[in-house]
Amino acid sequence: MELFLQKHQIEMLKWIEKLVNIDSGSYFKQGVDKIGTLLTESYENLGFNVKVIEQEEFGNHLIIQHKDAIDPKIIILAHMDTVFAEGTSKDRPFHIEGNRAYGPGVIDMKASQISLLYAIKALIHEGYLGFKNIRIVINSDEEVGSPSSRAVIEREAIGKKYALVMEPARKDGSLVSSRRGKGNYTLIVEGKAAHSGIEPEKGRSAIEELAHKIIQLYELSDHEKGISVNVGMIEGGSSANTVSDHAEAQVDIRMIAIDQAERLEEKLEEICSSTGVSGTTVSLEGEMNRPPMEKNKKTRALLRIIQDVGDEIGVEIEDTATGGGSDASFTSTLGVATIDGLGPVGGNAHSEKEYLEIYTLVERSLLLATIIERLSTKR
Structure with missing residues (x-):
């Protein structure tokens, strides 16, 4: 899978550029729905069914699952909205400086959207079946507290064993195991x-x-x-x-x-x-x-599995607590083993200096794909 991802890194960056240059602030429904349409088409081309949850105030939410999936045990959470106002991408479009990519929402979390998409493409390309064991919920209002999507997330989390949340990794690469x-x-x-x-x-x-x-x-x-x-x-x-x-x-x-x-x-x-x-x-x-995302027994067990996967592919996995909120709190409170921060590495989210460490695109996409496959074959 690593070779596949390496061959597609430039393609991944072009995708991220496309998404970053579409304004998708939480209250700019038109832009968020444009992102949703692009993602819907991409997943449908891979054999996934996409259910659109229509919204009036916010962008529409997406529930994505492969057509051959039967009772998947992994829920993956990601969001399309950013904190930036309409017109920001025109003023500060996607650009690359050295080993970093910049632009509104590049790390929180448009790079994560593409990392997830290509992790699934890598699984399919290599003949693995883990992509049939996931249900993806992509919402449009995470940055304002998920007022219209919380119920959707909680409903879709029922019966799931693991939750993987695509917020970016911390600046030092750490995953998030607890949140206030x-x-x-x-x-x-x-x-x-x-x-x-x-x-x-x-x-x-x-x-x-x-x-x-x-x-x-x-x-x-x-x-x-x-x-x-x-x-x-x-x-x-x-x-x-x-x-x-x-x-x-x-x-x-x-x-x-x-x-x-x-x-x-x-x-x-x-x-x-x-x-x-x-x-x-x-x-x-x-x-x-x-609610707080607590580092409980289930979370610790999931973290050990992820660390084992990291050891196998040569990525050292540390975890940390953070004061910021995310949708991981909802699945964790429901008793689903939850790990957050599974997106690429970057920093300065919500600011003019927000960036993505480009080299982590392949690394973290491979990590995610391997985690999905490992959890899908674990008894």
């Missing part, structure tokens, strides 16, 4: 406006109450235990000489264990159940939208 869970909330305070010079005593400051709440929120952080609370944005008031009647804060919460998430939700409700400034009211909107 994530919650997004908006804390809203309503007060009563008044002139701060003429009759301040008649006002009820929403900003003052919000200030108390922010201090309470930060007190929930326990970095040694992997819990962090961050108020990233605040707004409120209308002028410096007016007691504010409205204020709100955007809150990001991270944790490493399911039971921590449950306790944090209880604490949030407790904080918002009373006020320190008489005459104000507090409400909380949002949810824990990604």
